[in-house]
Amino acid sequence: MDLLHNIGVKLIWVAVLGDWLNLVLKWVLFGERLYWWQFSIACETGPGSPSGHAMGSAGVGYVMVTSETSKENHCFNITHLRVTSAFRCLQLMLWMLLGLVELLVCMSRVYLAAHFPHQVISGVISGIIVAEIFSRVQWIYSASLKKYVCVTLYLLFFAVGLYVLLKAVGVDLLWILAKAQKWCISPDWVLLDSTPFASLLRNMGTLFGLGLGLHLSGYNETAGRKHSSSISIRTGCIGVSLVLLQLLDKMTSSSSNQLLFYLLSFCKSAVALVLPTALVPGVICWISSKSKHEKDM
Numbered sequence: 001m002d003l004l005h006n007i008g009v010k011l012i013w014v015a016v017l018g019d020w021l022n023l024v025l026k027w028v029l030f031g032e033r034l035y036w037w038q039f040s041i042a043c044e045t046g047p048g049s050p051s052g053h054a055m056g057s058a059g060v061g062y063v064m065v066t067s068e069t070s071k072e073n074h075c076f077n078i079t080h081l082r083v084t085s086a087f088r089c090l091q092l093m094l095w096m097l098l099g100l101v102e103l104l105v106c107m108s109r110v111y112l113a114a115h116f117p118h119q120v121i122s123g124v125i126s127g128i129i130v131a132e133i134f135s136r137v138q139w140i141y142s143a144s145l146k147k148y149v150c151v152t153l154y155l156l157f158f159a160v161g162l163y164v165l166l167k168a169v170g171v172d173l174l175w176i177l178a179k180a181q182k183w184c185i186s187p188d189w190v191l192l193d194s195t196p197f198a199s200l201l202r203n204m205g206t207l208f209g210l211g212l213g214l215h216l217s218g219y220n221e222t223a224g225r226k227h228s229s230s231i232s233i234r235t236g237c238i239g240v241s242l243v244l245l246q247l248l249d250k251m252t253s254s255s256s257n258q259l260l261f262y263l264l265s266f267c268k269s270a271v272a273l274v275l276p277t278a279l280v281p282g283v284i285c286w287i288s289s290k291s292k293h294e295k296d297m
C-alpha cells in the first residue's frame with residue numbers, strides 16, 4: 001500500500017464519518033438557524049449546529065495539510081531533528097492557507113444568515129477532532145469488504161434507529177424541514193438532496209463504494225493487472241474517471257418518490273467511488289495489456 005493510497009482512504013473516511021457525525025450532532029443539538037430561508041443556496045433542511053460546511057471542510061482540509069507535510073517529510077528524507085527551513089516554510093504556508101479557507105467558509109455561512117458564529121466555530125473544531133482521531137486509526141487501510149459493509153450498516157441503522165426512537169417519543173428530528181418548506185421564499189429552493197436522509201444515504205453509498213472499489217482493485221492486481229506503474233496509464237485513469245464522474249454528477253433522479261430518490265442517491269455515490277478505484281483502472285489496464293500482447297505477437 002503506498003502513501004497516496006492511504007491518504008485517499010483516510011480522506012474519504014474523514015469526509016464520510018465527519019458528515020455522519022454532523023448529522024447526529026445536528027439532530028441531538030437542535031440548533032436553530034438565523035434567516036437562512038432568504039437565499040436559495042442557504043435554504044437548508046437540517047438544523048444548524050454544528051455547521052456541516054465548516055465541519056466537512058475543516059476535517060478534509062486538516063487531513064490534506066497534515067498528510068502533505070508528512071509526505072514532504074518523506075520526500076525530503078529528513079529526520080525529525082533536521083527539518084529544513086524550506087520545509088517549515090511549506091508547512092506554515094499550508095496551515096495559513098487552511099486557516100484562510102476556513103475563515104472564508106465560516107464568514108460566508110454567517111453572512112448568509114445560515115448559522116450563528118458559535119455553530120461555525122464548533123463545526124471547525126469538531127471537523128479537526130474527527131480528522132485527528134482518524135490519524136491514529138490504522139485498520140481502515142487494510143479493512144476488508146465485510147468490514148466496510150458492517151460499518152456502513154451500523155452507521156445507517158444507528159442514525160435511522162435514533163430517528164425512529166425519538167419519533168416514537170414525540171420528537172420530530174425533521175422539524176426544520178417543515179420550517180424550510182414554510183419559510184423558504186421559493187418552494188423550488190427546498191431540495192430533497194439537502195435533507196438529512198439524502199446526506200445519510202449519500203455517505204453510506206460512498207463508504208460502501210470505497211470498500212467495494214478497493215476490494216475489486218485488489219482483485220485486479222492479483223489478476224496481474226497492476227495499474228500503478230506507468231504514468232501514462234495513471235494519467236489516462238484520472239482523465240477518464242474525471243469525465244465519467246462529471247457525467248454521473250449530471251444524472252438526476254425524480255424526487256417524487258422519496259424512497260427511490262434515497263436509494264438512487266446511495267447507488268450513485270457508490271458508483272462514484274467504484275469508477276475511479278476499480279472499474280476505470282481495470283478496463284484501461286486490460287486494454288493496454290491486450291494491445292501490448294497483440295504487438296508482441
Ligand SMILES: O=P(O)(O)OC[C@H]1O[C@@H](O)[C@H](O)[C@@H](O)[C@@H]1O
Nearest residue numbers: 019022044051052053054194199
Ligand atoms: O450545516 P450547513 O453548513 O448548513 O451544511 C449543510 C450541509 O451539511 C452537510 O453535512 C450535508 O451533507 C449537506 O446535505 C447539507 O446541505
